[in-house]
Amino acid sequence: MKISAPRGTSDILPDQIAAWQNIEQISRSLFKAYNYSEIRTPVFEETGLFKRSLGETTEVVNKQLLEVKSQRVTNAAEDAQFALRPEGTAPVVRAYNQYDIGREAFLSKFFYIAPMFRGERPQKGRLRQFHQIGAEAIGRGANHPLLDAEMIALSVSLLKAFGVSDFKLKINSLGSAEDKKNFAQWLRSALEGKIDHLSDECKGQYERNVFRLLDSKDQACRDLIQGLDIGTRHLSDSGRAYFEQVKQGLDQLGVIYEVSPHLVRGLDYYTHTVFEVSYAGLGAQDALGAGGRYNGLIEQLDGGDRRFPEPVGAIGFALGIERILLALEAQGKSVAGKVSLDAFVVAGKPEFAADVFGIVDLLRRQGIAADMDFGVGRPVKKQFEQANKLGAGIVLVLGEEEMKSGEVSIKDMVTGAQARVGKDRLVEEIKARIVRP
């Protein structure tokens, strides 16, 4: 029985890797420009971390955590429950607290490019193992509304740098934790008595997380919410002023956005600014990325810090790499490309294999991407076919005549031109002919 990759996972094969490396490379250089440093956290964490941060009632924690079962529980300490991380923020905050990074650093800016795991039913743009590019800014120095603007601008800049166009940025403010609580209360009472004729799903949302009703796709539910005319009524004066400054920051940077009072997030920890970037051509899973502020999370995860006058603030976002690639594909901008080889060395006779091996090694030491045919005693023709398949720009031939004269034949595979060169001048002759894109 053939074993295939687990449900909802996919292999990234060598012919697809160029697009991924391109995305990663662009990300790293842009993060550097914005002064974000890479952080790598474990692929699994104690389940409690996600329950406490994302919220016990959220879908992600309730139904989508992939738990890790240890076969060897040797003591009580190892009896903890583990889960593959469903998102990147909670682990980063955990590390931030664990090493008391905030003691030294006024503001810490992290980024990660890493796989995430959720036990969902796969569909377009939704996998069980998927990859996120994320950024988090945490610290006493993370309370300025201009940082919100920077975060949003950074996520937009990344997408543009990847070549994605026609995406839509929506922003909203949920207000402070207190604003959120008040708003939830207000929403509940405003909807009380009116939810009886709604669908079971809407009722469920009303119970679990009223905010979800705001971006419901259910028409009856939409109508009901529309009728409430929410606007910014849920925000306190200070919350509203903060949001205004975020918008001004975005205006200053020329970032185009749409304020959407109905934009909410599925994770409990968000406060104040939330945003989402979507691309309509992706189908049902149209979010390329999303993020927001999560000021209370550090303390909530026991990072309670009374040593400094300023509270610890935090904001972050994550982009889905697979979805970015889908968007690029939809726009006809996917990066193809294969690993190209500079030179392939052919043995005219099987007994020259060792000499060929030596030439290949010599070239590699000079930084020339070189290879040879490792088939046993294959005819020259087959070796050339191999060279062609590998996309070698140059083929070197070491045959009987070359062996006698101490030369090597060098053939340009594009023009077909061939010449003999002394071994001492081989490297410079090759370097002169290498054409790299």
Place this chain on the structure above:
RNA sequence: GUGGCUGUAGAUCAGUGGUAGAUCCCUUGAUUGUGGUUCAAGUUGUCGCGGGUUCAAAUCCCGUCAGCCACCCCA
């Protein structure tokens, strides 16, 4: 977790009860030191898996797994 559609060669797909096919890829040859084009020949396979109906199943039925799409949720 719910629903719809699909599963046949490495890939894309045809085949609706009677001995498994096409194209591309791949292999070999035309070319006894030279690829990419062309021409000729050849191999593709538990018909996703398990069970049932039938003289006979890729085809019909049931189950299961996987993929796709949507709901839900989200990146």
